[in-house]
Amino acid sequence: MRWSRIAEQDCSVARALSVVGDRWTMLVLREAFMRTRRFEDFQVRTGAPRPVLAERLRTLVDNGVLERRRYSERPDRYEYRLTDKGRDLYPVVVSLLRWGDRWMTGTAEPPVELRHRACGHQMHPELACPECGEWVDPRDVDATARR
Amino acid sequence: MRWSRIAEQDCSVARALSVVGDRWTMLVLREAFMRTRRFEDFQVRTGAPRPVLAERLRTLVDNGVLERRRYSERPDRYEYRLTDKGRDLYPVVVSLLRWGDRWMTGTAEPPVELRHRACGHQMHPELACPECGEWVDPRDVDATARR
Numbered sequence: 001m002r003w004s005r006i007a008e009q010d011c012s013v014a015r016a017l018s019v020v021g022d023r024w025t026m027l028v029l030r031e032a033f034m035r036t037r038r039f040e041d042f043q044v045r046t047g048a049p050r051p052v053l054a055e056r057l058r059t060l061v062d063n064g065v066l067e068r069r070r071y072s073e074r075p076d077r078y079e080y081r082l083t084d085k086g087r088d089l090y091p092v093v094v095s096l097l098r099w100g101d102r103w104m105t106g107t108a109e110p111p112v113e114l115r116h117r118a119c120g121h122q123m124h125p126e127l128a129c130p131e132c133g134e135w136v137d138p139r140d141v142d143a144t145a146r147r
Numbered sequence: 148m149r150w151s152r153i154a155e156q157d158c159s160v161a162r163a164l165s166v167v168g169d170r171w172t173m174l175v176l177r178e179a180f181m182r183t184r185r186f187e188d189f190q191v192r193t194g195a196p197r198p199v200l201a202e203r204l205r206t207l208v209d210n211g212v213l214e215r216r217r218y219s220e221r222p223d224r225y226e227y228r229l230t231d232k233g234r235d236l237y238p239v240v241v242s243l244l245r246w247g248d249r250w251m252t253g254t255a256e257p258p259v260e261l262r263h264r265a266c267g268h269q270m271h272p273e274l275a276c277p278e279c280g281e282w283v284d285p286r287d288v289d290a291t292a293r294r
Contacts, residue, residue, distance in 0.1 A: 010258045012247025013177045013240065019251070020243075021170035030160045034290055064250075085250050090285035091274050092246060093160065095238035096167075100159025103211075103232050104166070111157045115289045119279035127238050128275040128282075132266035135275075138237040142262045143181055 019063045020089060024048045025056050029093050032066065032086065037079040065089065091125075098124050166210045167236060171195045172203050176240050179213065179233065184226035212236065238272075245271050 020026065027046040036042055043053055057080055060066040065086040071079045094114070101110035101124070116123045127136040167173065174193040183189055190200055204227055207213040212233040218226050241261070248257035248271070263270045274283040 011177070012245075012252060012257055012259065013243045014174060014247070015251035016243040016247035017170045017173055020246075021173060023164045023168035026164055026168060027158075027161060030158070033285060087285055088249065089242075089246055090283075091242035092239060094274065094283075094285075094288075095236075095242050096160045096163040098159075099167075099236055099239060100161070100163035102235065104162035105159060109293060110159055111293055112159065113291050113293055115291065116276045116278060116281075116283065117287045117289060118281055119276060121276070121278035123276045123278045125274035125283045125288075126277050127241065127272040129263045129266060129268070129270045130273050130282075131263060131268035131270045133280075134263075134265055135277075136237075136241075136263065136272045138180060138234055138241075140264045141241075141272075142264060144260050144262065145258060 016092075019059075019065065020092070022056065024052055025060065026093065026096065028053070028056050028060065029065075029086070029089055030097075032080065032082050033090060033093055037081060039078075039080075042080070060086070091127075094125055163239075166206075166212065167239070169203065171199055172207065173240065173243065175200070175203050175207065176212075176233070176236055177244075179227065179229050180237060180240055184228060186225075186227075189227070207233070238274075241272055 020029065024046065027048065028042055031042055031045050036045055039053070039057070042048070042057070043050060046053065048056070057066065061068050061080070064083055066080045067083050068078050068080055071077055097112065105111070113122055114124065115121065128134065129136050167176065171193065174195065175189055178189055178192050181192075183192055186200070186204070189195070189204070190197060193200065195203070204213065208215050208227070211230055213227045214230050215225050215227055218224055244259065252258070260269055261271065262268065275281065276283050
């Protein structure tokens with residue numbers, strides 16, 4: 001199967017990956033959550049080649065993940081902001097961050113610290129079950145195809 | 148910057164993506180969490196071309212995400228199982244699933260149902276803060292670079 005057909009798979013993971021399953025795209029999203037909004041800043045902070053970055057931003061806008069807004073006229077300048085659909089990718093980005101912190105930094109301290117403004121603590125978010133409130137262990141979850 | 152150098156970025160997201168930031172790899176992981184273990188089953192269920200699948204499995208083994216175990220002799224046959232490092236990717240996969248369910252299925256029911264064995268409920272895991280126990284909203288989190 002080719003990747004161009006992957007969105008047709010009856011699987012939400014595959015469909016999600018058809019939009020965000022690209023490494024540069026994930027770095028763009030990481031930056032968007034760090035409040036980066038302008039092309040030049042995305043370029044410097046991700047290190048993506050300019051044409052690649054332009055294409056990824058366009059795809060994210062086309063898919064409703066980012067919104068392109070004009071912030072100045074003459075010359076026209078645009079910035080990119082997360083939509084609700086985009087903001088809802090936070091668990092994906094933060095889970096990658098957490099995994100990288102835990103398994104890929106060697107003995108070094110994690111390079112980014114997350115602080116939960118609600119309680120003031122430094123923290124690493126974890127998955128919990130909204131029904132019972134317990135932390136979720138993958139071995140405690142059954143995944144069943146509906147069809 | 149080329150992707151081959153991305154793991155050198157001082158960013159845990161980039162480092163994580165250097166191992167799992169590939170769409171076929173994510174589908175392989177999805178299957179591993181659905182308890183798929185054998186090459187033929189991965190092939191049928193992901194639709195990945197065989198050489199691509201072989202390469203992705205090898206990379207995941209080399210990076211300690213999957214473990215390759217012989218399960219029969221004459222002929223030698225191997226299966227692939229998640230290590231602790233691999234199992235720790237569950238939040239990434241489940242967050243992609245959840246986002247795909249919410250934003251990419253149109254009006255259809257999500258194709259996969261998750262049931263939390265601990266409480267018996269169908270559920271969609273959410274991120275919570277281990278310090279205060281509250282659900283995490285990205286707007287309530289400050290990310291600060293340490294260096």
